[in-house]
Amino acid sequence: MNRDRSLTTIVRASLVRWFLVPSGTLLLLVLVLGLWRTREATFQWQIRNATWIRTYLTTFLDRAEHMLDFVVVDATGEIDYRSIPVLSSGVRAEDPVFRRVMILDSEANLVSSYPAASGVIDVSGIIGKMSIGEGLAITAPYFSTATNRMVVAAIRRGTIAGYTVAAELNLNTLQHSITSEFGRFEDATAFLTDRWGNVIAHPDMRYVREQVNLGALEPIRDVGSHEPITGLYRVDDTLRFVTAVRELRSGWTVVVMQDALVALTPTLSVAIPTFAFLATLWVMALGLFRRRLDAIVVRPLTRFAGEIETLKRRSGLTGNPPAGTFRELETLFHSFQEMSETILRREGELKTAVEENETLLREIHHRVKNNLNVVASLLSLQSTAIDSVEAARAAFQESRNRIFSIARVHESLYGGENLSAVDMGGYIRQMMSDLTDTYGQRRDIGVRVEAEHIHVDIQYAVPCGIILNELVTNAYKHAFPQERPGEITVEFTKPEEDRYRLVVRDNGVGIDESAGDVADLYRHNSLGMKLIGVLVGQISGTMTYRVDNGSCFAIEWSDSEEAVAVGAD
Amino acid sequence: MIRRVRQAVLRALLLAVLLSGCSRAPILIGFAGPLSGSSSDLGVQGRNGATLAIEKINAEGGVHGRPLELIPRDDGNDPDTALSLNEAFRQEGVVAIIGHMTSAPSVAVATLRERGGVPYISPTASAPSLSRRDDYFFRLQGASDRPARVLGAYLVDHVPGARVAVLLDSGNLAYSEPYGNSFSDGIGENGVIVYRQFLDIAAIADWTAVLDDLSTLNPEAVLIVASAVDTARFAQALRNAGLDWELLGSGWAATGTISTHGGRAIDGMLVARSVFDLMESEAGQIFRDRYFQRFGREPSFAAAQAYNSVHLLVAALDETNGRVQGLRDTLRTIGEFNTLAGPTTIDAYGDVETVAVVLRYESDTFVPVYHWDPENE
Numbered sequence: 014m015n016r017d018r019s020l021t022t023i024v025r026a027s028l029v030r031w032f033l034v035p036s037g038t039l040l041l042l043v044l045v046l047g048l049w050r051t052r053e054a055t056f057q058w059q060i061r062n063a064t065w066i067r068t069y070l071t072t073f074l075d076r077a078e079h080m081l082d083f084v085v086v087d088a089t090g091e092i093d094y095r096s097i098p099v100l101s102s103g104v105r106a107e108d109p110v111f112r113r114v115m116i117l118d119s120e121a122n123l124v125s126s127y128p129a130a131s132g133v134i135d136v137s138g139i140i141g142k143m144s145i146g147e148g149l150a151i152t153a154p155y156f157s158t159a160t161n162r163m164v165v166a167a168i169r170r171g172t173i174a175g176y177t178v179a180a181e182l183n184l185n186t187l188q189h190s191i192t193s194e195f196g197r198f199e200d201a202t203a204f205l206t207d208r209w210g211n212v213i214a215h216p217d218m219r220y221v222r223e224q225v226n227l228g229a230l231e232p233i234r235d236v237g238s239h240e241p242i243t244g245l246y247r248v249d250d251t252l253r254f255v256t257a258v259r260e261l262r263s264g265w266t267v268v269v270m271q272d273a274l275v276a277l278t279p280t281l282s283v284a285i286p287t288f289a290f291l292a293t294l295w296v297m298a299l300g301l302f303r304r305r306l307d308a309i310v311v312r313p314l315t316r317f318a319g320e321i322e323t324l325k326r327r328s329g330l331t332g333n334p335p336a337g338t339f340r341e342l343e344t345l346f347h348s349f350q351e352m353s354e355t356i357l358r359r360e361g362e363l364k365t366a367v368e369e370n371e372t373l374l375r376e377i378h379h380r381v382k383n384n385l386n387v388v389a390s391l392l393s394l395q396s397t398a399i400d401s402v403e404a405a406r407a408a409f410q411e412s413r414n415r416i417f418s419i420a421r422v423h424e425s426l427y428g429g430e431n432l433s434a435v436d437m438g439g440y441i442r443q444m445m446s447d448l449t450d451t452y453g454q455r456r457d458i459g460v461r462v463e464a465e466h467i468h469v470d471i472q473y474a475v476p477c478g479i480i481l482n483e484l485v486t487n488a489y490k491h492a493f494p495q496e497r498p499g500e501i502t503v504e505f506t507k508p509e510e511d512r513y514r515l516v517v518r519d520n521g522v523g524i525d526e527s528a529g530d531v532a533d534l535y536r537h538n539s540l541g542m543k544l545i546g547v548l549v550g551q552i553s554g555t556m557t558y559r560v561d562n563g564s565c566f567a568i569e570w571s572d573s574e575e576a577v578a579v580g581a582d
Numbered sequence: 583m584i585r586r587v588r589q590a591v592l593r594a595l596l597l598a599v600l601l602s603g604c605s606r607a608p609i610l611i612g613f614a615g616p617l618s619g620s621s622s623d624l625g626v627q628g629r630n631g632a633t634l635a636i637e638k639i640n641a642e643g644g645v646h647g648r649p650l651e652l653i654p655r656d657d658g659n660d661p662d663t664a665l666s667l668n669e670a671f672r673q674e675g676v677v678a679i680i681g682h683m684t685s686a687p688s689v690a691v692a693t694l695r696e697r698g699g700v701p702y703i704s705p706t707a708s709a710p711s712l713s714r715r716d717d718y719f720f721r722l723q724g725a726s727d728r729p730a731r732v733l734g735a736y737l738v739d740h741v742p743g744a745r746v747a748v749l750l751d752s753g754n755l756a757y758s759e760p761y762g763n764s765f766s767d768g769i770g771e772n773g774v775i776v777y778r779q780f781l782d783i784a785a786i787a788d789w790t791a792v793l794d795d796l797s798t799l800n801p802e803a804v805l806i807v808a809s810a811v812d813t814a815r816f817a818q819a820l821r822n823a824g825l826d827w828e829l830l831g832s833g834w835a836a837t838g839t840i841s842t843h844g845g846r847a848i849d850g851m852l853v854a855r856s857v858f859d860l861m862e863s864e865a866g867q868i869f870r871d872r873y874f875q876r877f878g879r880e881p882s883f884a885a886a887q888a889y890n891s892v893h894l895l896v897a898a899l900d901e902t903n904g905r906v907q908g909l910r911d912t913l914r915t916i917g918e919f920n921t922l923a924g925p926t927t928i929d930a931y932g933d934v935e936t937v938a939v940v941l942r943y944e945s946d947t948f949v950p951v952y953h954w955d956p957e958n959e
Contacts (some may be wrong), residue, residue, distance in 0.1 A: 153879060155842055156620065156839075158620060211878060223618050226633070
């Protein structure tokens, strides 16, 4: 489908293509069929009449032969008086067969004639060249000076040796008979030609007088012995139905012709007004249909399309659906209206989400930088405690665990749904699993985690993770000396809104209480404890320590307090 | 893009249809000759010969893709009819006219000033008065004066001191009068013209009175300058009257029709013509066969000359792109062109070279008995 075309164009083209053209073609086919049937009927009529004329012609020639058989001449070639009644009948009857009858000698000279005439004969040369058998011989048409017209002679050898009987056939009788038969059909013309198309008898005497040749017409030229030939041909600048049949004795062709337009007029006179009426009706119906279609479909849809255009300008569909249209279009309009609103709303949300993501991305980069600073600080702190190869190895192991704790935070972030907050429940369990694996040789130490799925911002999660790592590592290292079995418990709770609490407890030997308060723990104990102190300070939290059947560390902070990154800007 | 291409194709198709409609418009050619009456043998044969040529040319594609269409008209061998036909042809838009076939109408139109620039090409008109005229009239038949003179000379060569009666058809004076005069010149002092009369020969039904008059003069030969039919009628009357005078005729009568109408009565008749071997060539034989197949009768020299006339016209139309403009000048300068007998030259006056052959009717055909040699003139 061409997308450049408007709905109006498509509707109009479709109406033409799918309605007007098929219906017009159908009408045309009906018209052609009607004309074809008329044509066939015309040919049948022509064949019937041409065959009748052929029969008449054969009868006419039989009559001529029969009359010539009665001609009797005496020894000098004079016509015997007994022949006179027959000849008189043949020449002078109302429908004469002959114009004149001549008796010729062996040199084809005229001996006598009926009616009596001067000794001039026009067929002398023809007879001299003709091979005349027992039957009737027919000459080619020729101009007779005796009658000053074109004639055809019928020739029969006389019964008396040496004499020949020749008679000019009265072609007028033939033509009158044919014309009277066809007089009822004014549009039809019937005439005779010889086998080459030279006109012998024709209602328009000019054709005979001027010896017109119609041999160029296929039916006249090609007609065989029995079967008639029909066709539509251009004759005298007019299309005509033509039928030709051949008369065997004379070799002449009977031709029946009709002006095609006249012959088809009865059909056309019905078909054309009907065609015109139906065509007008169709065009009017199409016009009305198109107008209605324009009103209820095309124009509303065009307006609708214009409304949709406004979506491009972010203003949404407005107003009510076009009036006077149909239910489906109204539904469509409302759906589009809702869709447009949804789209616009979603677009706003997406925009906000994109902005948030951009901020988040910026924040993540910031956090990564901070975390790397943390790592750098950790390594810096660690370096101060290295004084032997074993210490260095241990320092690297501790640093690895600390960095790993940070990595777990990021893992929780990209594995979770929220990129800015860590599910501390999952994180702590994962951390504990890692640490259990690290200290896998201490299978006598149990681990218990009590933490809900509480989400904590990344800026608190990283310090919290490192603190957890340090406390649990300390517990593994120092709480259960000499293969003493025990249990490490980690709890993470949210005692109140915006406040978080991490508790790491063991039932080991506990820390020497002489260590004093927590600040002293930070100051005098290991690097890990110093680090915990720094991180608790970073999240603006507090840590309490107590000995109760082991050690118990509790860190609390609030996310309303701004965390301070180590080495952060 | 597709739409544009589609529109361009539709426009091209429409243009092609329109142009094809234009290019197929036929080139109209008039034909004028006696198609009825006693002179119709020339006219009908001429029309048939022209028809055959046009059918052949159309079958070969016409002239520059346009078919030719012949419009035949009967001039009745009448000068007045010829003049009115000239106007009718002009109105019908013919580019040229093949005709007239006889001299009287030919002379009438040759002297016509208002002919609308439409040239005539006559297959058979041979009146001497048509020679060497700067007009629109072209012809393929040489002037009849020389054959007439040769016929007279031939007669007195064989019948020294012959007493000759001359019957001239007043219906075609333009031909018969100069023919009679030239014949007399040919006889000169070697014979005697005992009878010379202009007669309305076509109107004579009974020749008894004429023959009675002639019998009193006891001629040894009689020349009749008339159509084939009328000459044949006279011949029959002559032989039926038991008169065995040497019978002489004109080229006008030397068609196939005379044998049809004359029968044995014209045996031995002498005629002289300016052409003879029109259909002796291979092309002529083919023409003869095609003519018989088409019309059921033998072609005469009139048919052959009409056939040649159409080919001369088509050669000129080829150069004028089928238009009448410049056609006359092209015909004047065309020079040599092909006929059934071979190449022939037509000069700027529209005349062809004149020859003369004396023919005798024997065994149902004309046989040449003497060829005029210009060196013996």
